[in-house]
Amino acid sequence: MINSGLKLLAALCTLTMVSASSQKPAGDWNGKKCAVVLTYDDAIDIDLDNVIPALDSVGFKGTFYLIGSSPVISKRMPEWRKAAANGHELGNHGLFHPCDGSMPGRSFVSPDHDLSKYTVKRAVDEVRALNTMLKAIDGKTQRTYAYPCGDLKIGDEYFYDQLKNDFAGARGVTGGLPTATQVDLSNINAYSISDKPADYMIDLVKKAQQTNTLLVFLFHGIGGGHSINESREAHRQLLQYLKANQKDIWVAPMVDVAQHIATIQHVKSKQ
Template sequence: MGIRRRPQGPCLLLLLACTWTLQAQDFAWPGTAKAAVSLAYDDALDSQLDNAVPALDRHGFKATFYLTPGRGNLPGRAQEWRAVAGHGHELGNHTLFHQCDGSRPGRDWVEAHRDLSTTTAAQMQDQVRAANAFLQVLDGRTERTFTAPCGDRGASDGEYVDGVRELFAGMKVSQGAHAARSMADFDRYAVPIEAPEGVTGAQLIARVEAAARSGTVAAFTFHGIGGDYMSVSAQAHEELLDYLDRHRDVYWTATFLDIARWVRDREASATP
């Protein structure tokens, strides 16, 4: 009787590639959906309350709003943000003071006393925990997700994000990175930050169509909607929502927390 040999070299690589492809193909989103869409909004901006929230509620979509308690006009509109959470939207953690690395090019706007490059990892981790406590007072919830301001992970003495990983179901990091090509490449603790600015509705729609072709996640992180900074026009935003509304069979539009939970549950069921 012949001996059955274990695949070697190129044969083994081909087998592994096929295994990963099968895993990605087997990943299922709820219902008939081919992709998930995360509509997220950073910095607790007035235009989000004034323009984005009413539009989302008209279409019945739930989104994630990443709040920074110690910065901006959040205290002045705290009751409105509490109502946003009451409508089923997620309030996510965006640190306490939105500290970015001021040593990077083009970061002259970073305030010296809120510069990530001069803040220790321990200080940042304390601030992330404090932001969580504030958000829990606001919405009464204990589970949420996190987005690193500017996608920056490194404090003055090293990386701070991994030290608070256990506090969250998922994280968005790495500004400007490309989305996962398949769910085999998807890491719910290292989701790229896609921050549209000045784009058209057609461009936003093209992004979700690409996610449907790959079976992955279109994870938008908007800022201003029809106002404020890094803005997308209210019209472009509405065109995206209208498209998603008309194609609910293709796209599962949910909070980033719900998407992270779904992926986490699939990870748990796939573990031997």
């Protein structure tokens, strides 16, 4: 009778331990179930007027991928410097945002900044020149890159291969929800958002929570300012959901998340 009682107690303890372990996040996202990164492209006035105040109101930090030639940088540099000092990332989106003009639907590409006409050296030099400029603004040496138009190659060559030591990672434009070990730091998945209802974005967050994965949002205009636009209200509802579920969701700039992923991948590779 005593032995039976001990066996039952041991079984209950085991069941409790298994149940408790199943409650823990499967991936290491700072002890949370998933990571969400909010990124905003092209260095536009809306970033400073609408987005940063919205993020600051809920205590989140975003990543702003700046085009070096954007007049919004030179005209409003103190505001960018303040945003960086407050924890937002100033990322690199190219000195002139060169895109491959040889691809379909690229009539907007300037002949002077057609990536298909670049040499790899020119592309690399321009990216590094913008890094110098961004460091002069924020004083930081670590940041991430975002491919203009999502273009990865010049001819058959991946130009970022020469830039891997310059950045913590590079954000692409292809949607996906990878685990920490699945993330390709040379082409980080991201969901491009334009005129989407809040429910669409929140459902993506819920999927990330369920699968213990990384979710990166790619925004341009928020409430105007860009031909690729998302409403301020839908954006606000997304932020409110993230705030209400902070216990499960790690919201951080891309550079912080990329560095975290690199550490995890390094540890896993040694096991």
